[in-house]
Amino acid sequence: MATMKQVAARAGVSISTVSHVINGTRAVREDVRKRVLAIIDEMRYVPSAVARSLRSDTTRLIGVILAEHAMHARAELVCGIEDAAFEAGYGILLCTGADGARLAAHLRTLIEKRIDGLVLVADSMHDDLPMLLGADPPPVVLADFQAAGVDADIVGFDHEAAADIAIRHLLELGHREIALAIGPEGTHAARAQLAGAARALGEAGVPRPAGQVHGESSCEGGYAAFRQLLALPAPPTAVFAGNDLIALGGLRAAVDAGVGVPRQLSVVGCGDIALSPYAVPRLTTVAQPQRRMGQVIAQTLFSRIGGALPPALRELLQGELILRESTAAPFFC
Amino acid sequence: MATMKQVAARAGVSISTVSHVINGTRAVREDVRKRVLAIIDEMRYVPSAVARSLRSDTTRLIGVILAEHAMHARAELVCGIEDAAFEAGYGILLCTGADGARLAAHLRTLIEKRIDGLVLVADSMHDDLPMLLGADPPPVVLADFQAAGVDADIVGFDHEAAADIAIRHLLELGHREIALAIGPEGTHAARAQLAGAARALGEAGVPRPAGQVHGESSCEGGYAAFRQLLALPAPPTAVFAGNDLIALGGLRAAVDAGVGVPRQLSVVGCGDIALSPYAVPRLTTVAQPQRRMGQVIAQTLFSRIGGALPPALRELLQGELILRESTAAPFFC
């Protein structure tokens, strides 16, 4: 691959002139400029970002770490990040799998590569994060979760409000026996949803949910959770699922158990994934602006990298209830 | 961030000794080694990959370019690539959006960053790819599509065989009125599926499909396609969908049109996404090992980077028919 030196030699100018032509960083006689540009084109010269990085001590690269099986669920979010990064002239270094040793390895690599910033998308908390980030860590944005002891901005969804609005909807329809099928215990989202549900229920005078089961945030998890809920001595008339995949798996479980949705059971999900409007029945759910969240994350990170920003920013995006066919007033026989 | 020079000074040794301690590239007296290691730890020194890259002219970075809305569908694939890359000590630079100008911009950036290799995941072909790749381009692997004039390895699915096996299944069930609901015209997958379908149909003495509609590879696309198919004067008794999302959208269209699946209409999809086993009815489909494909792609690329490989390798992964509930013998009234 051609180097700047070669271009300079071929154009009969000094290496610094070439540099200035490329970066437009000082006046160059027009004919010289033309000639240099021509040579660059002819030799198919492309400046080396690594050499630049060495000098400037900046890579225009951000790391994005995703927990293992979060890729499907976070595809939109990653696209949003990439989108904003592209606009801002940054590249993204993608790492998947955040379990213990692998997280450490990823962080190490990213630090070696001298990323300018880091986005961490996870669900549980990593207590040894500060240590793994080493001395003067790059700016970090935590996506939709929080970690102790890390001086990072947080951008996420207001899961508490989402659960609140969903439960409130169920309450308004007349449901009192409302169960929860949400993600693994200890998870940030699950905790927030629990709080939101408790609040909505409490304000309506309902002491507690008609059932509460934690499980994988997947179709399988939802299927299992709903089976359990439907087998309860006093089965719920409505379920709030912490996630659309859980809800969709739950819909299947309802079919298999012979209970009709929404006639015998109302279901409201969370996320509004592409499939939800096409489910049978179409899923009522709290839409989450994943892509937008990705963009906000990236913009926050870039501002932080830029230097000026009030410390410990914390932004929560709101969801929106989408009414479809999976919820209805309870049917009393 | 601490530098090697600082470590050397602090340890009272030369800079090269530090280097050799780190890389184990020549014998160092044990006590010196210990001391240097201790200092490194104390100063939280992390070697700079960018300086290394400058010297070694290699970055251990590969680019992965994904067409705009392919992220959801390719999440597994990307995970597979990342997995293999991690094992091999490579990082991946993710780019999304391969439309015209943006593709060019991405390629430019990747070349500037001096990636060691490139994975291109797309569906349509880019004729100006060779030009965009510049002089001595890095090794390229084309994922599940082909491009003209590019000296690249190709790893993909045998869409032709997938369509063939799916149609054959329908044929064996007794269907003769088989329609096709597949991706956009001109797309690699669509073309191959058409060929496979034609072959299977032809061998069974069926002159042509009972209908054929191209559309977006999404639920919406599938919904629209099936509506069209079901409104035909002579509606099909079975449909092969080029994609599970299409099939799932199609299932919804069938419900809305009041046609029962599989009683009045058999549907077989392609891909076996996480939701397919939970659809109503559970979707019969041709499973595609996306994750494995990602791994094969990465391994192929790394072998190529390594240097030794017979040129123009081309590997097609086979799908597997998963029998579930959406297909049955045709019902004659």
Next chain:
DNA sequence: CTGTTAGCGCGTTCAC
């Protein structure tokens, strides 16, 4: 066993 030195490709002073 260890230290000195010369680049890798680039941006940037400083001197013309």
Next chain:
DNA sequence: GTGAACGCGCTAACAG
């Protein structure tokens, strides 16, 4: 308006 020279952090060839 232009060029020479230094250094970013690191590896490797060469001397001791």
